Amino acid sequence: MSSTRSYAAQSATSPLAPWTIKRRSPKPHDVQIDILYCGVCHSDLHTVRNEWGNAVYPLVPGHEIVGRVTAVGDHVTKFKVGDTAGVGCLVDSCRECDNCKDGLEQYCDTGAVFTYGGAERDGSGITQGGYSKSIVAHEDFVLHISDKLPLEGVAPLLCAGITTYSPLRHWKVGKGQKVGVLGLGGLGHMGVKLAVSMGAEVTMLSHSPSKAADAKRLGAHKFILTSDAEQAKSVMGYFDFILDTVSVEHDYNFYLGMLRTNGVMVCVGAPPVPAQIPVFNLIFGRKSLAGSLIGGLPETQEMLDYCAEHNIVSDVEVIAIKDINEAYERMLKGDVRYRFVIDMATL
Amino acid sequence: MSSTRSYAAQSATSPLAPWTIKRRSPKPHDVQIDILYCGVCHSDLHTVRNEWGNAVYPLVPGHEIVGRVTAVGDHVTKFKVGDTAGVGCLVDSCRECDNCKDGLEQYCDTGAVFTYGGAERDGSGITQGGYSKSIVAHEDFVLHISDKLPLEGVAPLLCAGITTYSPLRHWKVGKGQKVGVLGLGGLGHMGVKLAVSMGAEVTMLSHSPSKAADAKRLGAHKFILTSDAEQAKSVMGYFDFILDTVSVEHDYNFYLGMLRTNGVMVCVGAPPVPAQIPVFNLIFGRKSLAGSLIGGLPETQEMLDYCAEHNIVSDVEVIAIKDINEAYERMLKGDVRYRFVIDMATL
Numbered sequence: 254m255s256s257t258r259s260y261a262a263q264s265a266t267s268p269l270a271p272w273t274i275k276r277r278s279p280k281p282h283d284v285q286i287d288i289l290y291c292g293v294c295h296s297d298l299h300t301v302r303n304e305w306g307n308a309v310y311p312l313v314p315g316h317e318i319v320g321r322v323t324a325v326g327d328h329v330t331k332f333k334v335g336d337t338a339g340v341g342c343l344v345d346s347c348r349e350c351d352n353c354k355d356g357l358e359q360y361c362d363t364g365a366v367f368t369y370g371g372a373e374r375d376g377s378g379i380t381q382g383g384y385s386k387s388i389v390a391h392e393d394f395v396l397h398i399s400d401k402l403p404l405e406g407v408a409p410l411l412c413a414g415i416t417t418y419s420p421l422r423h424w425k426v427g428k429g430q431k432v433g434v435l436g437l438g439g440l441g442h443m444g445v446k447l448a449v450s451m452g453a454e455v456t457m458l459s460h461s462p463s464k465a466a467d468a469k470r471l472g473a474h475k476f477i478l479t480s481d482a483e484q485a486k487s488v489m490g491y492f493d494f495i496l497d498t499v500s501v502e503h504d505y506n507f508y509l510g511m512l513r514t515n516g517v518m519v520c521v522g523a524p525p526v527p528a529q530i531p532v533f534n535l536i537f538g539r540k541s542l543a544g545s546l547i548g549g550l551p552e553t554q555e556m557l558d559y560c561a562e563h564n565i566v567s568d569v570e571v572i573a574i575k576d577i578n579e580a581y582e583r584m585l586k587g588d589v590r591y592r593f594v595i596d597m598a599t600l
Numbered sequence: 601m602s603s604t605r606s607y608a609a610q611s612a613t614s615p616l617a618p619w620t621i622k623r624r625s626p627k628p629h630d631v632q633i634d635i636l637y638c639g640v641c642h643s644d645l646h647t648v649r650n651e652w653g654n655a656v657y658p659l660v661p662g663h664e665i666v667g668r669v670t671a672v673g674d675h676v677t678k679f680k681v682g683d684t685a686g687v688g689c690l691v692d693s694c695r696e697c698d699n700c701k702d703g704l705e706q707y708c709d710t711g712a713v714f715t716y717g718g719a720e721r722d723g724s725g726i727t728q729g730g731y732s733k734s735i736v737a738h739e740d741f742v743l744h745i746s747d748k749l750p751l752e753g754v755a756p757l758l759c760a761g762i763t764t765y766s767p768l769r770h771w772k773v774g775k776g777q778k779v780g781v782l783g784l785g786g787l788g789h790m791g792v793k794l795a796v797s798m799g800a801e802v803t804m805l806s807h808s809p810s811k812a813a814d815a816k817r818l819g820a821h822k823f824i825l826t827s828d829a830e831q832a833k834s835v836m837g838y839f840d841f842i843l844d845t846v847s848v849e850h851d852y853n854f855y856l857g858m859l860r861t862n863g864v865m866v867c868v869g870a871p872p873v874p875a876q877i878p879v880f881n882l883i884f885g886r887k888s889l890a891g892s893l894i895g896g897l898p899e900t901q902e903m904l905d906y907c908a909e910h911n912i913v914s915d916v917e918v919i920a921i922k923d924i925n926e927a928y929e930r931m932l933k934g935d936v937r938y939r940f941v942i943d944m945a946t947l
Binding site for chain 1: 698699702704707709767770837860861864867868869870871873874875876877878879880881882883884885886887888889890891892893
């Protein structure tokens with residue numbers, strides 16, 4: 254075991270503050286990583302404040318982790334010391350169920366082990382995340398990171414990137430298709446970049462006029478101000494696919510109306526209240542409302558390689574870890590374009 | 601124009617009673633059909649009682665129509681006098697929008713013309729349905745009916761058959777898949793027969809223990825009494841596809857829980873209250889909730905041919921038209937196995 258500096262929440266109401274955690278010594282298949290950058294995901298804040306009711310304290314959040322390999326177990330074949338490597342939202346799963354065998358570890362039948370707040374499968378404790386100096390994980394849950402791209406912009410790909418990439422791939426978004434991206438935040442801005450890179454015609458759907466210029470800069474072909482009835486009307490029955498990244502309450506039916514026949518709207522954000530859907534809104538037009546959760550390990554590696562090839566990173570604001578609590582407050586106000594990333598050298 | 605005997609509702613509260621309507625003389629592309637049988641769909645009752653708020657009176661319901669061609673217009677090429685023919689839920693559409701061109705006339709951008717209660721595109725009036733001696737329709741909306749099968753069992757295929765066939769085909773249900781059919785009524789019993797014929801493992805999901813024997817007789821491989829917690833638990837995370845034929849309020853989340861990863865639940869019934877879906881129930885397992893409306897003309901013909909080839913008809917109780925109001929009351933109690941069909945010789 255080694256002591257590792259970190260930032261942790263001690264309760265749902267306390268700010269994040271310095272804390273020391275124990276990391277296990279690498280086991281035969283483990284990779285030890287010195288963390289360089291860790292992205293700040295809205296899930297971190299939800300969990301720190303126990304808004305999903307499942308937090309365990311002290312809690313070190315962070316699941317958008319990139320760093321350098323500093324040690325490997327005897328049986329590790331995929332990594333060597335000095336490699337650039339990443340850890341995303343998952344650090345373990347059963348490896349035996351159909352989902353795991355299909356590379357969909359996020360849907361592991363026995364429950365995947367999340368990077369923070371998860372119960373280790375061997376009963377050794379609760380996982381702690383990437384707001385820390387180092388992390389140790391099984392090589393099967395460690396990703397190869399290209400050195401072609403700036404690492405601070407790569408970190409958010411481990412959650413925001415794969416969460417948007419996976420549904421775009423699963424529903425075969427590409428050339429000739431009209432895609433709407435709902436909500437321009439950490440997820441939405443990656444959704445726009447990725448859908449554009451796949452050849453789709455991409456429309457940003459937002460109720461903030463201030464996002465129009467950014468949407469264009471990110472590559473969106475159109476911007477629809479959803480609070481403008483005329484603009485909204487112009488895209489009714491228009492989209493083949495809508496990526497809904499909004500995690501506050503909103504009217505799904507309004508956006509289902511923007512789908513054409515056979516259209517699919519995929520939710521990657523989860524508001525605290527149920528969606529209310531008169532099923533007639535699905536029946537007329539054979540529409541689907543679906544959900545998608547991050548992505549499995551093979552697809553996460555595929556996405557990282559794809560982004561390296563297509564020069565895609567997240568737009569980030571790099572912060573010192575002492576500013577994390579202020580960053581949370583700014584995130585709540587939507588005052589970040591589009592992802593905070595902690596420079597772990599500041600810890 | 602010719603006078604045609606029918607049964608009509610004069611208001612949302614009056615019983616169906618004899619009435620005389622006018623049918624147009626066949627235009628160059630029209631087919632005139634002497635109606636032999638007309639199925640009784642739950643939509644007929646919803647519309648007669650104006651439960652969807654769009655009824656126009658006097659109203660002759662009925663959209664599961666089979667009969668004999670008695671006259672054809674000069675330019676008709678697809679039918680000749682004496683042919684057995686059918687009319688389903690649609691009698692016209694724009695023919696020009698993408699949906700119509702794709703053979704999805706039911707989703708016509710300008711609104712398909714439904715067989716009863718629909719506004720004729722030429723402004724000539726409101727369509728009247730199949731509880732009548734004859735009907736006249738454009739040949740493009742008339743179906744060929746095989747004489748291999750008993751016609752009274754074929755009539756319900758025009759709505760109950762295509763409504764269940766279409767989603768099974770669209771979502772590629774077949775061998776190796778586990779399919780749940782929710783609700784054993786007019787739609788559900790066709791869903792079971794069709795899904796079984798396509799090679800899927802089919803489970804009937806019902807809260808009526810009395811349906812178990814019938815489910816087996818119809819070909820279902822399993823029966824799950826949904827009110828039995830142990831039985832329900834045994835199919836959690838089990839199905840690739842659920843066909844939801846229920847049109848009264850029910851808990852969608854309970855059934856979404858029965859889907860495995862990538863599972864799809866398709867609604868063909870529309871309860872009067874919105875579905876309440878916490879989107880987490882879609883996100884975990886990448887599940888989809890979708891809807892489907894009848895089917896287009898090419899697929900309806902395909903379904904009729906398929907049923908003729910596979911010897912599939914609806915289980916029916918043939919009634920005299922004077923008993924239609926009593927049949928409605930019995931239908932409301934679920935006291936029909938599984939479709940009333942009116943013998944139009946009794947009119």
